[in-house]
Amino acid sequence: MDRASFFEQVYQVVRLIPEGKVTSYGAIAAYLGIKGSSRMVGYAMNGASLILPQIPAHRVVNRNGLLTGKFHFESPTKMEELLAAEGVIVKNDKIQNFKDHYWEPSLELDLEK
């Protein structure tokens, strides 16, 4: 709990996102109880590529379903490719049918931290 830094908590939640599903930074923030600080979630993902096990950060987008963090990946197109490979349609850097692929942590997971 307390030993796990804020970043680590974010990483764990992101890893729980099932394939073909996406969620928003705000949803993760809300799950961690920092709803107002959704920016912290994105900020935490800043070094996600450096963390192991590798984090499916491509399944995390902003509330618009826009691939805001694509430029933080190995390459700007990697995020889109990963999503497409999981059945998530991405067009113009934006997830189509976002609501259909949306996945909320607090909705699927039980708060038994």
Place this chain on the structure above:
DNA sequence: GCGTTGACGAGGA
């Protein structure tokens, strides 16, 4: 210890 930063979100114009 202080100021800036930031892969966001919500509200107002």
Place this chain on the structure above:
DNA sequence: GTCCTCGCCAACG
């Protein structure tokens, strides 16, 4: 519908 402003708070220099 779009564009702008404010707030949120941990991490970094």
